[in-house]
Amino acid sequence: MDVILNQIDEALKKKGYSDAKASRLAVGHPSLIKNFRMKRDGDKRYNWASLERLAEVLDLELYFGPPREVGAVYTTQIDHEDFAAIPRVDARLAAGAGALNGDVSLQGALAFRQNWLRERGISPAQACLLTVAGDSMAPTLNDGDLVMIDERRTTIRNRHVYAFVDTDGSARVKRLDLVDNEMMVLTSDNPIHPTETRRGPDMNRMRVLGEIVWSAHAW
Secondary structure (H helix, E strand, O other), rough: HHHHHHHHHHHHHHHHHHHHHHHHHHHHOOOOHHHHHHHHOOOOOOOHHHHHHHHHOOOOOOOOOOOOOOOOOOOEEEEEEEEEEEEEEEEEOOOOOOEEOOOOEEEEEEEEHHHHHOOOOHHHHHHEEEEOOOOOOOOOOOOOOOEEEEOOOOOOOOEEEEEEOOOOOOOOEEEEEEEOEEEEEOOOOOOOOOHHHHHHEHHHHHHEEEEEEEEEEEO
């Protein structure tokens, strides 16, 4: 338990949370972490569900440690700050009718501060930059905007914006809502574009690429 408590303490410091605040956010009462500390030398049985909820509050993975990188990350230092390079892919996400992309290639990269990425739980090894095409997500996303996709976030959180491959193989960007695991609702921010739905086999044929976590507006 010492290893887990050490990770909890580091995460508490980064978040600026007290034991009681983090415990209350995780399980609704302030004594969870206090109870873990009391068990350090005693009962070694811990409530896994409570640990899971605490990990979510503290932005830790279930193994209780900082998010792990699973691929190559290219880093540099600018003005004594650490930056990670996020690759820019030569492909377009349609905010409207689908954009068909053939073989895609890298089109350089942009550098983001490592601290900024960590604070948002973004793994630079599992993120990429794509360009938006069309106006259906305006004013949130405009034609030509650059967006960052977090490829780890593929579980639908209703009303969030996702990049996905539609049933016809086209790459698109929309707000997605999962209704009773039976229907996917595709919503545009631009009211002139109609809402779409996917049901049954069509819903299952959609492939979520990841959640949009950052954008840069093209002037």
